[in-house]
Amino acid sequence: MRRLIVNADDFGLTEGVNRGIIEAHRAGLVTSTSLMVDAPAAEAAATLSRGYPDLSVGLHFVDDGPDLDQPAHAEREFARQLERFRALVGAEPTHVDSHHHVHFARMATFDRLVRPLGVPLRGDGHVRYLGAFFAHPRSGEVDRELIRPPFLLGLLEREALGEFTELGCHPGRVSDELRSSYAHEREIELATLTERGLRERIASLGLALASYRDWRAAAG
Secondary structure, three states: OEEEEEEEEEEOOOHHHHHHHHHHHHOOOOOEEEEOOOOOOHHHHHHHHOOOOOOEEEEEEOOOOHHHHOHHHHHHHHHHHHHHHHHHHOOOOOOEEEHHHOOHHHHHHHHHHHHHHOOOEOOOOOOEEEOOOOOOOOOOOOOHHHHOHHHHHHHHHHHOOOOEEEEEEOOOOOOOOOOOOOOHHHHHHHHHHOOOOHHHHHHOOOEEEEOHHHHHHHHO
């Protein structure tokens, strides 16, 4: 049986995003999430997560400044955010990724930083990553069909081929405090991820929902 991790990015961004992620976990497909430790609702997100022990929580590293290309700066900032994560969550992250995938262009640096934790870094090859469930495929382009059930099922059938696959997603409830170009799309994602019968249709593809804790157990 191939296993599918459905990971919601941006946990902690706003109270509305937090609510949407928890709803998508409780009533839908989301099995994991990634916490933005400096975001306005990060503390509330960490508190919420304690009520859902089956939800694995990773670190969503955030830094888009020019100094990120300096390994010493990346190391200091990663260490700071990791310590903040530990203080908020009271545990180690189950996985690591980054806002806007800033680590992808700096994989060597981030692989060195994450490796001591013994958890997957998005894109490092341990877990196949699918990022196409996203309504902004290119800058300035919006295609909401990419976050509806038919596209999602086709994507999983074609691409979820490894022992473990991560599907990235961004569900949320839109509220006044949300300052993001990705807003109403979060509500559409939430509706898709909680659609009745979708879990069974995914199972019919030979996929079982799993979390990053399951990956750790399988890795030994």
